[in-house]
Amino acid sequence: MDTVKPFVKWAGGKNSLIPQITKYYPLELKNGSIERYVEPFVGGGAVLIDILQKYNVKEAYAFDINKDLINCYNVIKNNVEALIQELNKKEKIFLVLDNDDRQKYFYNIRAEYNSYTLEKTIDIKRASEFIFLNRTCFNGLYRVNKDGKFNVPCGKYKNPTICDSSNLRNLSELIKNVIFKYGDYKKSSKLVNQNTFVYFDPPYRPLSVTSGFTSYTKEDFNDDNQKELAKYYNELNMKNAKLMLSNSNPKNANKDDNFFEEIYKGFFINEVSAKRMINADAKGRGEISELLITNYEEQEKWNSQITSIIKTVALT
Numbered sequence: 001m002d003t004v005k006p007f008v009k010w011a012g013g014k015n016s017l018i019p020q021i022t023k024y025y026p027l028e029l030k031n032g033s034i035e036r037y038v039e040p041f042v043g044g045g046a047v048l049i050d051i052l053q054k055y056n057v058k059e060a061y062a063f064d065i066n067k068d069l070i071n072c073y074n075v076i077k078n079n080v081e082a083l084i085q086e087l088n089k090k091e092k093i094f095l096v097l098d099n100d101d102r103q104k105y106f107y108n109i110r111a112e113y114n115s116y117t118l119e120k121t122i123d124i125k126r127a128s129e130f131i132f133l134n135r136t137c138f139n140g141l142y143r144v145n146k147d148g149k150f151n152v153p154c155g156k157y158k159n160p161t162i163c164d165s166s167n168l169r170n171l172s173e174l175i176k177n178v179i180f181k182y183g184d185y186k187k188s189s190k191l192v193n194q195n196t197f198v199y200f201d202p203p204y205r206p207l208s209v210t211s212g213f214t215s216y217t218k219e220d221f222n223d224d225n226q227k228e229l230a231k232y233y234n235e236l237n238m239k240n241a242k243l244m245l246s247n248s249n250p251k252n253a254n255k256d257d258n259f260f261e262e263i264y265k266g267f268f269i270n271e272v273s274a275k276r277m278i279n280a281d282a283k284g285r286g287e288i289s290e291l292l293i294t295n296y297e298e299q300e301k302w303n304s305q306i307t308s309i310i311k312t313v314a315l316t
Contacts (some may be wrong), residue, residue, distance in 0.1 A: 004053060004170045007076060008069075008131065009140025010044030012204055014246065017048050017290075022271040024292050026197055026242040029055055034242065035195040039063070040185030041202050042073070051197075052174050060178040061191050066142075067118050068130050073180040075127040078171035086128035087163035094136065094162065106136055106154040114149045135162045152230045186232060200245035202229055205260075207253040207288075223259070230263040237267075237295045245293040252288045260291055268294045 006015055014021060028034045029051070034057045039048050044063035052060065064070050075083050094105055113129040134142055137152040145151045181187065185200070192198060203221035226247075236243055245264075247269060250257035261269060270292045 002166065002170055004174050005164075005167055006044040006046050006049060007072070007168060007171055008044050009135045009166070009274060010140070011141055011143075012201070013044035014046040015044070017272060017274055018063075020037075021047060021244075021246075021292065022050065022054075023270075024244060024270060024294060024298055025051075026296050028175055028242055029057075029197050032056065033195065034197045035059065036061070036191065036192050036193070036197070038188050038198045040148065040188045040194055040198065040200055041065075042069070042180070043201055045073070045199070046176070047199050049171070049174065052178070057197075060175075061188065062178055063181050063183055063185060063188055064276065065182070065184060066130070067182045068126065069142075070129055070180050070182040071118055071123055071247040072127045073175065073178075074122050075124050076168060076172050077175050077178070077180070078122060079124050080168055082124045083127055084163060084165045084168055086124060087131060089167075090128060090132045092164035094132075095159065099156070102136075103154050106133075109133060117148075127207075132162055135160050156221050171226060185229070189232075192239050193234050196239075196241040198236060198241055198243050200224070200243070201227070202235065202245070202247065204248040204290075205244075205250065207250065226259075227263050231266075233250075233264070233295075240273070243295045245291075246283075247291050247293070249289045250295050260293065264293050268296065268297055270298060 006013060026034065031035075032055075034055075036055045037048070037051055037060045039045075039060075039062045040063045045062065048060065049063055051057065060074070066169040094102060094128060097105060101156050107130055109129055111128070113133060118126055133150060133152070134140060136155055136157065139152075140155070140208070141152045143150070185202070188198070202225075205223065205226055227244075233243060233245060249258060250259050271289045272292055273287055274290045275287055
């Protein structure tokens with residue numbers, strides 16, 4: 001099977017960070033003792049996809065508060081050929097249009113998408129609209145207003161890939177045993193035990209008042225929500241599960257901001273380099289550091305400590 005990629009562009013998506021994140025996977029995942037993987041904020045699913053391609057976990061569960069996103073995953077899992085058919089239709093119509101007609105077509109699809117809400121367990125038509133909008137809107141954003149209406153304008157792409165049929169089929173095969181559930185991250189609690197690896201990728205804490213982007217749904221995710229999540233993280237730690245959480249590094253903007261050090265006191269706070277891709281100002285699209293917070297030490301550090309101990313014992 002070819003390498004599988006996320007089917008959507010997603011603000012804060014982890015696809016480009018996978019080589020760094022992999023270094024922080026727990027040793028128990030790599031040696032096969034982790035039996036269950038849980039992702040309470042699945043988003044674009046880059047880490048889920050990476051783990052499913054590399055490791056043989058017996059069970060995998062993914063949650064998200066974005067009902068339409070979960071619908072897409074379930075449609076890809078269960079009705080991928082029907083979805084491909086719908087996306088192919090949209091792609092063939094869209095690509096032959098000139099710029100003005102593309103704009104009209106895009107806003108017609110957006111108006112249709114906003115005219116109703118998801119009622120069915122699985123809705124192929126709505127999944128095709130979701131993916132079309134994601135692939136053709138400005139910067140590949142998914143953003144809604146306070147009324148829950150998708151409000152991103154049309155992008156200006158010469159030849160956007162609306163239907164990546166090969167990747168969709170491969171993804172469908174890869175996620176065939178994953179359980180996707182709509183709901184708050186706390187719904188994952190009953191699934192977590194000592195043989196579980198949980199990866200959290202919540203909406204990031206903004207680096208400034210103007211840089212916040214948490215509107216994947218009509219609800220915001222503020223500092224109180226971040227603190228509540230930290231308490232939940234600690235609850236799962238008490239179950240002896242292996243935990244990893246991504247978030248922004250406030251020290252990019254203020255070196256004295258110890259917000260995460262305070263709410264995740266006692267855990268391992270690691271830094272990784274990331275490129276900020278979604279920014280209205282091109283000057284703001286540069287390399288910054290992000291945080292990976294774990295309840296276990298990075299494997300390479302652990303290995304180096306063991307090697308050092310072995311050498312010390314050998315010398316004595």
